[in-house]
Amino acid sequence: MKKINVGLIGFGNVGVGVIKILRERKALLIEKIGIDIAVKKVCDQDITSKRNVSLDKDLLTRDAKEVINDPKIDILVELIGGIHPAKELILEALRKGKNVVTANKALLALHGQELFAEASDRSKNIYFEASVGAGIPIIKSLREGLVANRFNSIFGIVNGTSNYILSSMSRNNCSFEEALKEAKAKGFAEKDPTLDIEGMDSAHKLILLTYLTFGKFINLKEVFVEGISRISSADVNYAKELGFEIKLLAIAKKEESDLEVRVHPTLVPEDHLLASVDGVFNAIYVSSDLAGNLLFYGPGAGQTSAASAVVSDLVDLTQDIKAGFFRPTLNIVLDKTINKLRKIDDFESRYYIRFMALDEPGVLAKISGILAKYKISIASVTQKQRSKTQLVPIVMVIHEAREKELRLALNSINHLSAIKEKSVAIRMEEV
Amino acid sequence: MKKINVGLIGFGNVGVGVIKILRERKALLIEKIGIDIAVKKVCDQDITSKRNVSLDKDLLTRDAKEVINDPKIDILVELIGGIHPAKELILEALRKGKNVVTANKALLALHGQELFAEASDRSKNIYFEASVGAGIPIIKSLREGLVANRFNSIFGIVNGTSNYILSSMSRNNCSFEEALKEAKAKGFAEKDPTLDIEGMDSAHKLILLTYLTFGKFINLKEVFVEGISRISSADVNYAKELGFEIKLLAIAKKEESDLEVRVHPTLVPEDHLLASVDGVFNAIYVSSDLAGNLLFYGPGAGQTSAASAVVSDLVDLTQDIKAGFFRPTLNIVLDKTINKLRKIDDFESRYYIRFMALDEPGVLAKISGILAKYKISIASVTQKQRSKTQLVPIVMVIHEAREKELRLALNSINHLSAIKEKSVAIRMEEV
Numbered sequence: 122m123k124k125i126n127v128g129l130i131g132f133g134n135v136g137v138g139v140i141k142i143l144r145e146r147k148a149l150l151i152e153k154i155g156i157d158i159a160v161k162k163v164c165d166q167d168i169t170s171k172r173n174v175s176l177d178k179d180l181l182t183r184d185a186k187e188v189i190n191d192p193k194i195d196i197l198v199e200l201i202g203g204i205h206p207a208k209e210l211i212l213e214a215l216r217k218g219k220n221v222v223t224a225n226k227a228l229l230a231l232h233g234q235e236l237f238a239e240a241s242d243r244s245k246n247i248y249f250e251a252s253v254g255a256g257i258p259i260i261k262s263l264r265e266g267l268v269a270n271r272f273n274s275i276f277g278i279v280n281g282t283s284n285y286i287l288s289s290m291s292r293n294n295c296s297f298e299e300a301l302k303e304a305k306a307k308g309f310a311e312k313d314p315t316l317d318i319e320g321m322d323s324a325h326k327l328i329l330l331t332y333l334t335f336g337k338f339i340n341l342k343e344v345f346v347e348g349i350s351r352i353s354s355a356d357v358n359y360a361k362e363l364g365f366e367i368k369l370l371a372i373a374k375k376e377e378s379d380l381e382v383r384v385h386p387t388l389v390p391e392d393h394l395l396a397s398v399d400g401v402f403n404a405i406y407v408s409s410d411l412a413g414n415l416l417f418y419g420p421g422a423g424q425t426s427a428a429s430a431v432v433s434d435l436v437d438l439t440q441d442i443k444a445g446f447f448r449p450t451l452n453i454v455l456d457k458t459i460n461k462l463r464k465i466d467d468f469e470s471r472y473y474i475r476f477m478a479l480d481e482p483g484v485l486a487k488i489s490g491i492l493a494k495y496k497i498s499i500a501s502v503t504q505k506q507r508s509k510t511q512l513v514p515i516v517m518v519i520h521e522a523r524e525k526e527l528r529l530a531l532n533s534i535n536h537l538s539a540i541k542e543k544s545v546a547i548r549m550e551e552v
Numbered sequence: 553m554k555k556i557n558v559g560l561i562g563f564g565n566v567g568v569g570v571i572k573i574l575r576e577r578k579a580l581l582i583e584k585i586g587i588d589i590a591v592k593k594v595c596d597q598d599i600t601s602k603r604n605v606s607l608d609k610d611l612l613t614r615d616a617k618e619v620i621n622d623p624k625i626d627i628l629v630e631l632i633g634g635i636h637p638a639k640e641l642i643l644e645a646l647r648k649g650k651n652v653v654t655a656n657k658a659l660l661a662l663h664g665q666e667l668f669a670e671a672s673d674r675s676k677n678i679y680f681e682a683s684v685g686a687g688i689p690i691i692k693s694l695r696e697g698l699v700a701n702r703f704n705s706i707f708g709i710v711n712g713t714s715n716y717i718l719s720s721m722s723r724n725n726c727s728f729e730e731a732l733k734e735a736k737a738k739g740f741a742e743k744d745p746t747l748d749i750e751g752m753d754s755a756h757k758l759i760l761l762t763y764l765t766f767g768k769f770i771n772l773k774e775v776f777v778e779g780i781s782r783i784s785s786a787d788v789n790y791a792k793e794l795g796f797e798i799k800l801l802a803i804a805k806k807e808e809s810d811l812e813v814r815v816h817p818t819l820v821p822e823d824h825l826l827a828s829v830d831g832v833f834n835a836i837y838v839s840s841d842l843a844g845n846l847l848f849y850g851p852g853a854g855q856t857s858a859a860s861a862v863v864s865d866l867v868d869l870t871q872d873i874k875a876g877f878f879r880p881t882l883n884i885v886l887d888k889t890i891n892k893l894r895k896i897d898d899f900e901s902r903y904y905i906r907f908m909a910l911d912e913p914g915v916l917a918k919i920s921g922i923l924a925k926y927k928i929s930i931a932s933v934t935q936k937q938r939s940k941t942q943l944v945p946i947v948m949v950i951h952e953a954r955e956k957e958l959r960l961a962l963n964s965i966n967h968l969s970a971i972k973e974k975s976v977a978i979r980m981e982e983v
Contacts, residue, residue, distance in 0.1 A: 142700050142842065153699060153883045202678070224597025258697025266681070266689025266863075268584060269573050396847065397828055404847075411573065411860035412687025412850060416835075418825065420847035429842035432700040444875030452584045512628040
């Protein structure tokens with residue numbers, strides 16, 4: 122029987138999951154693919170901590186070179202995360218003739234072009250199913266299952282931490298801070314949750330999804346990113362009253378010949394499947410021209426879930442190696458109907474807006490007057506309370522407006538004497 | 553450039569879609585896979601009707617042998633549906649050294665074992681992504697994306713016609729007959745909709761899903777099948793009041809070491825994603841042990857959607873042919889933890905039950921007495937109306953009960969003098 126040797130760098134949570142599967146499911150995998158995927162070396166800074174898997178001590182090393190330089194290792198599994206030294210290790214492994222499996226979305230989002238080019242030059246593959254949506258086979262589906270399709274848009278809930286927080290704010294009527302605290306207590310948010318709640322993790326994944334669907338590698342600087350830390354409990358509740366849930370969406374969308382790539386909190390109609398995606402779950406809603414609108418849903422993180430994706434990549438690689446295939450950018454081609462990336466100023470969207478105003482006659486007239494000046498038309502408006510002493514919220518939904526005009530209008534409104542807090546504006550998507 | 557020749561039998565709706573994609577996306581597919589998938593022959597009884605695709609007349613034939621016997625044709629695409637002559641054509645194509653792509657769920661459900669065995673003997677492949685969920689890449693996901701997983705259960709809304717009818721009954725508060733009429737008018741139900749509404753089409757697809765997840769080929773006779781034609785508007789509404797939607801589910805589920813395989817209307821909690829699957833859409837909810845609970849959702853029928861799946865199979869086949877792979881039962885292995893198929897009598901489920909009774913004292917006592925005798929316990933009960941002259945509905949939810957006891961109890965209750973109509977019982981699933 123053919124044996125393919127794997128070297129793993131990064132023996133953390135997911136790494137342990139991968140080793141467990143390769144050991145405990147060895148017979149199953151051999152029965153399925155007729156190839157023995159053998160663990161030849163496991164590298165980590167920490168090789169003494171007890172892990173929930175038994176592993177021959179001889180396989181453990183602190184020295185990544187022992188993996189990279191071992192000519193008998195066919196595949197490097199990179200699970201250390203971060204940019205350095207992950208990038209250098211992957212490049213070196215490719216140069217040494219190894220194929221690569223990684224779950225490192227940040228690295229691929231920032232340096233994917235260079236890494237895929239190196240793989241291509243060396244006739245090697247980089248597979249990365251675990252980098253978006255963990256065990257949800259979204260990358261395989263986009264590349265292979267939907268191979269004949271062109272894509273119109275992709276809307277993803279791809280960050281479990283943010284979705285957990287927004288879900289609990291909606292379900293338990295609590296503040297962002299309370300929800301974040303709960304998420305931390307349950308292990309769904311990191312000590313420093315900035316990358317997750319400010320949308321950067323979603324942006325990394327969106328860059329990969331955009332590459333897979335439109336064939337364009339977007340620079341992170343060109344992605345519009347807005348996180349959820351300014352979403353208030355009041356907004357979650359008002360959105361609900363209007364029939365919407367607030368979700369952090371990663372969006373890549375063709376508008377005529379422009380491509381929009383953006384991450385931001387979004388009002389999603391409550392009867393849309395994306396509105397029902399609860400807790401740490403992820404979901405990717407894909408609009409394709411032949412197969413129609415599809416949803417892929419599942420846990421977006423977790424040891425076994427991510428490891429399941431890594432092992433499916435390993436299995437695919439064994440088949441590629443057996444066949445002599447190399448296809449690091451498998452089925453990814455540029456959508457030539459795309460002319461340019463749309464600038465943020467030119468985004469058009471409906472908006473939910475909350476003004477905090479003094480309850481005095483003429484306020485609404487002033488607000489509407491400014492909006493009219495910028496040709497922004499109002500779909501609905503409600504003053505939520507009455508109070509002689511306190512600020513009252515005015516909740517408005519506006520029809521499609523260009524980002525630039527909306528910003529100018531809001532700026533002008535925020536300077537009105539009756540407006541005492543910065544107005545809140547959240548995008549709405551038809552999906 | 554390598555060229556792979558395709559012969560198509562069945563130039564109907566999906567066939568036209570396949571030809572359109574292969575012609576209009578030729579450049580895209582070549583850019584992706586570096587292989588020219590060429591249409592060499594198209595066979596149909598009717599070769600004169602005008603279709604929405606231009607095709608060289610020389611390619612058209614009424615004689616299937618011209619496809620089967622052409623040694624230059626590498627792949628047969630079978631899209632005529634039905635058992636005969638589809639089965640004979642596929643067998644003959646395999647014997648002549650061709651690979652096969654088919655969307656024929658009925659054929660595979662009834663004769664898949666024989667067909668896959670023949671393919672295996674001939675070192676050829678049969679791919680069938682379009683047979684379940686049309687363009688949703690569910691088969692690829694189960695076989696490849698989730699290759700390392702074991703499965704606990706699969707719950708599918710896999711018949712668009714039935715789901716359309718149940719959705720409109722729920723949304724528009726109309727009767728089964730009215731909803732069916734509307735579905736026919738919109739082209740979502742066939743003239744004779746029996747296969748769809750009585751659950752047989754779902755059963756065919758369930759046999760394939762069960763094979764993919766548990767590696768067991770179930771005989772159609774062993775699948776418990778109940779359709780939706782006896783679902784009343786009243787039950788849809790009472791279910792809603794209780795917080796449920798009624799869906800026709802195809803279920804394969806491991807219970808300890810037994811496997812249950814069944815198709816029936818089911819009360820699904822309204823906050824579950826499956827409850828939000830509306831209209832002709834399909835969704836397959838998969839519970840796997842590593843990747844967790846996943847949902848795959850999309851249009852379950854339609855020319856371009858099914859054709860998208862057929863073309864993805866063709867692309868995979870070109871790669872197999874290039875590599876010299878044959879894998880007709882790719883990654884399908886028997887789940888050896890399954891001991892036996894559970895008999896219907898032994899199914900256990902919660903139930904929604906509606907009795908139609910005379911509004912007289914003591915009726916509920918009699919009903920509860922009979923249920924108690926069979927050790928069936930009641931979770932809730934509501935008498936929906938009061939009337940001295942008409943039958944009134946009593947709606948009950950019972951805790952887990954064995955099918956056999958429930959049937960005996962209902963039979964006994966139906967014989968009570970106060971019960972004037974056959975009681976309605978619909979299963980509930982936790983999902």
